[in-house]
């Protein structure tokens with residue numbers, strides 16, 4: 001390819017980029033940030049054993065009009081994450097899948113020790129006390145809401 005053809009190709013490429021930008025006015029399928037959803041007091045408590053699952057706790061307040069359910073969670077730097085709760089099974093209290101967590105206008109849902117939590121599997125060694133971990137919730141319909149959780153050591157107050 002000579003220089004002339006190359007610049008034509010670059011021009012062509014940049015006009016494609018412009019077209020793509022113009023097309024972004026169509027409603028996106030997934031939104032980052034759910035209007036009316038507020039997350040506070042987010043923290044991730046590391047396991048005493050490095051690499052073992054960490055737990056994420058937070059308060060979720062919702063003041064939007066459209067009810068939804070939290071259906072999944074992701075934690076940056078963890079291999080996977082799950083929505084867990086505690087329940088009785090075989091006469092023992094143990095962790096289990098929390099399923100869908102419904103929220104409607106005026107609701108507050110607390111993710112707290114001994115109750116709902118996000119379990120972050122195989123957290124990376126880069127997630128250190130004093131740092132931050134990005135947590136993303138996915139709701140019914142696929143919209144996402146991300147926030148930072150303060151990273152705490154296993155022995156810190158939760």
Ligand SMILES: [Cu+2]
Pocket residue numbers: 084085095117118119
């Ligand atoms: Cu758990």
